[in-house]
Amino acid sequence: MPSEVVVEKQKLKNPPLDLRYLGDRALRQPAKRVAKVDQELRLLAKEMLQTMYTADGIGLAAPQVAVQKQVIVIDCEPDNPANPPLILVNPVIKQLSSQLCVMQEGCLSIPGVYLDVVRPQVAEISYKDENGRPRTLKANELLARCIQHEIDHLNGVLFVDRVENKIALNAELSKHGFSAKAVKPIA
Known part of the structure; x- marks a missing residue:
């Protein structure tokens, strides 16, 4: 059964949803499980994808547009029209690899800030x-x-909460006009 959510991978002048930024309470509230996958949820996913493509992102979670539902859209190949985006409802991590890797991460809710984060290589x-x-x-x-x-x-966690290099973190946040007080480090 093909996806009912079809979106052109293009930038819109006016994306349908407003992104929330570091410091906004909506980003810190845990999202609620989705009870029913219906047309309304597919519309939300479509609008999330349109908003993500407009902002040059590869992933977007519903709390980033102030919707407290467990919905994620991902497209690691936004320039490849043949690669369909992923829509994940109520995603649960079953297993993470013991091999860790460091990669630079960014976030549509913290534009301009890119920092190294350690995460498991396989999920x-x-x-x-x-x-x-x-x-x-x-x-x-x-x-x-x-x-x-x-x-x-x-879960109300942002990538900056996982950054180990606090000096680089504070410098990058300050450079882009964000407050380091909005970071909630993970122990």
Whole structure:
């Protein structure tokens, strides 16, 4: 069954949803599980994808547009029209690899800030797709990182909370006009 959520990978003059930025309370509230995957949820996913493509992102979680639902959209190949985006509803991490890797991360909610974050290299997740069907996915490299980053959003965690180099973190946040007080370090 093909996806019912079809979106052109293009920038819109006026994206349908407003992004929230570091310091906004909406980013720190845990998202609620989705009880029913329906047309309204597919519309939300479509609007999230349009907003993500407009902002040059590869992932977006519903709390980033002030919707407290466990919905994530991801497209690690936004320039490839043949690669369909992923829509993850109620995603749950089943297993993470013991191999860790460091990569630079950024976030549409903290524009301009890019810092190194250590995360497991492989992630195995279960979720429902945009048609409500249960799925599992084993992801590695960029996709695994993106999934972990977006699932963090569903739990009110931002990538800057995971940055170990506090000097670089404070310098980057300050340079882009964000307050380091908005960071909630993970112990």
